Amino acid sequence: MYTIASYFMAHAEARPAAAFLCIPPDPGRDYCPDGAEHSYGETGRAVEEIARAYRAAGFGHGHRVAALLENRPEFFRHWFALNALGASIVPINPDFRAGELAYLLENAEPALVLTLPAWRDRLLGMLAQAGRGDVALATTEEVGAGRLAPPPTPPLPGLPGATTEAAILYTSGTTGRPKGCSLSNRYFLSTGIWYSGYGGRQRFAFGQERLYSTVPMYHMAGLALTTMGIMTAGGCLIQPERFRPGRLWRDAVATRATVLHYLGVVLATLLKQDPAPEEREHAIRLGLGGGGGDPALRRAFEARFGITLSEGWGMTETGRCIFNAHEPYHPDLYSFGRAVGGIEAAILDEDSVPLAAGQPGELGVRFRGDDPRFGFFTEYLNDPEATAAAWRGGWFHTGDVAVMLEDGSLCFVDRKKNIVRRSGENIAAAEVEAVLDRHPSVERAGVVAFPDPVREEEVLAFVQLKPGHAPGPDLAAALVAWCLERLAYYKAPGWIRFVEEQPMTGSNKIAKGVLSERARTLGPEQLVDTRGLKQRVARP
Structure with a gap:
């Protein structure tokens, strides 16, 4: 089987004592207030136990489970357990209102809504408000205790593999409702290997990196980039409850972080914080992320905190991102690097024809070779027309306007999408x-x-x-x-x-x-x- 779970379990068997997940200490938090660290082996044993509970209830290949588990250790254990059976996870944003939850349930049709005990009553109320009291709900405790109702349909025959759906993530479209991106095991593992093996100044040392993530698990950056990237590198994911600028440097020192994953707001927010001793006592050498493209902001961040930034571009649909990790860097431009390896990029005109260097147009990306969609999202759920439109002309149309320089470097200009x-x-x-x-x-x-x-x-x-x-x-x-x-x-x-x-x-x-x-x-x-x-x- 070529799955997320099989890849993880190989690590768990080969390096059981290595750290996989670190929760920073936070006295005000209602779980792990003193922090915690979970090894690959410990997590693997928990995954196997949870998988047995789901299997005993009848869950398996082809089922979907919508999950509101925040950024807690339960998220990783239940996701990997479901993945081992061939089931897919649909993360729920904790900030969703009843109408947004109702749309997700209608579109993804999960067999179960899974949540933490503290969320049970609120989610039941939201389901009732949305008129979806028919959807089964269970807590992580109920799953562990074997109190889980069987799914409404039997599993699909056969074993899960590379093309089996592993998750659905929702991304905002231009015409109203978000689109559900169906993402396979191949998507996640190729994204993780791409992220940790990008090279250049983005070089990962196998088994030695400790990555501090500021992104949530209902976001592609958390689900695919940081989790899969650090797993494929045999390292440790440091996962706080959420981004808290007043705690980040203390967390980084306490957890021995070596890599920071950010989104644009993180850089600007940290620069606005009052100086603290920990901001120069940390061991972070590398920052990876997107949205911090302002050259002046990047320079100020690198100078103040002593961290080299590799600015990237990516989308839920693409998985693998383009990072500014190889020379020439063009530090004074809004550059996010060049397409390397198996990814090909072009600046397209309105007819999907590549433009010459220096001309602005829509950024198009694809996999180099016979299958341009290899490793990308599988489809927009229940929307074949939108999927076909996104891939017109043999390129995935990103909706971003960019310029390609003579050396192949890409510079962001604007968003074409609304x-x-x-x-x-x-x-x-x-x-x-x-x-x-x-x-x-x-x-x-x-x-x-x-x-x-x-x-x-x-x-x-x-x-x-x-x-x-x-x-x-x-x-x-x-x-x-x-x-x-x-x-x-x-x-x-x-x-x-x-x-x-x-x-x-x-x-x-x-x-x-x-x-x-x-x-x-x-x-x-x-x-x-x-x-x-x-x-x-x-x-x-």
Whole structure:
């Protein structure tokens, strides 16, 4: 079997005492307050025990389990156990609201919703609110105790392998609802080997690296890059509950981290922290991530913290990323390196024809060889038309505008897609617009990105009201509250601009290009600031 679980168990058998997972200490946390470290062998034994429980209940090849397990050790154990049986995991973002959860369940059709005991009551309430009380729910404790109802269908025949689905991750599309990316065992393992074997200044020493991850497990960077990358390198994953800038350097020293994985907001946020002794006492030599492309920001970070950064580009659909790890680095440009190894990149025109160096166009990527989709996502779940459109012309169309230099280096220019990139999260403008448009006071809303010095971008909503409704801070707050009931907190507008009418195209759609141009000319004093209203719901 060519699976994530078989690869992991080979490590567990060959190097049982080696550290696999480290939880940094945190006295305020309700699990592992003193921190913990779990070896490959210990984790492997737990995986085998959990797999037996699922198998006894009838779970196996072809089943899906939607899981809300946060970044805890239970996530890794249950994922690997299910993978060993040929079952797929569908991670749930803890910030989801009932409507978002309902869509995931409808689209992915999992046989079970799995969660931690502390989340049980809240998830049951969300399922009831979403009208999905028919979906079975179990906690990790119930699985361990053998109190697990059988799935509604039997497993598929045969053993799982390279092309078997290992997970579904949802990525924001441009037309509203997120798309479910079906990801195979091959996708995950090729991504991990690619990440840890990229070479250049991104060189990993087998069995010696300890990678501190700032990303969640419902994100491709956590599920595929950091977990698979450190596993294939035989190293240790350091997984905090979430990114906390005030704790990161203390964590890094306490856990002996050697590599940091970041998203753009991490660099900017850490630079804003007051100096601390630990920021120069750590052993981190290398930072890997994306979204920190501002050359001045990268230089400031490297100088202050003594860490070499390898800026990358990637998507859930691609798995394997392009990193700026090989010379020439072009440190003064928004460069994310060159396509190396088996990945091929081109700058495409509107007909999917590669452009000459120096000309901006859409970044296209593919695998070099007979199968351009090898190692990429398998498909958009239940959406063959979108899958075919993404692969038109033999290239995967990324929706990002870039330029290729004469030496093959790639430089980011802009996003072609109607996406807001906030703190590493891709937010589909159409999804936010659809929620705002349902508010009784809104005639139509248009959402675009607004620059943010820390989060890269924030959600800006241009709102045209129905007659009889007066604009102002109170109504803006009401609109945000409306969104927070229906969307994860980060998707709600952080800025609102009330307008008398929207610019429209000839096909009677909001002219988003015009709104984006207007956003570039607006100052904060011309907008209603609602960023302070965007608060996470407290964890149970």
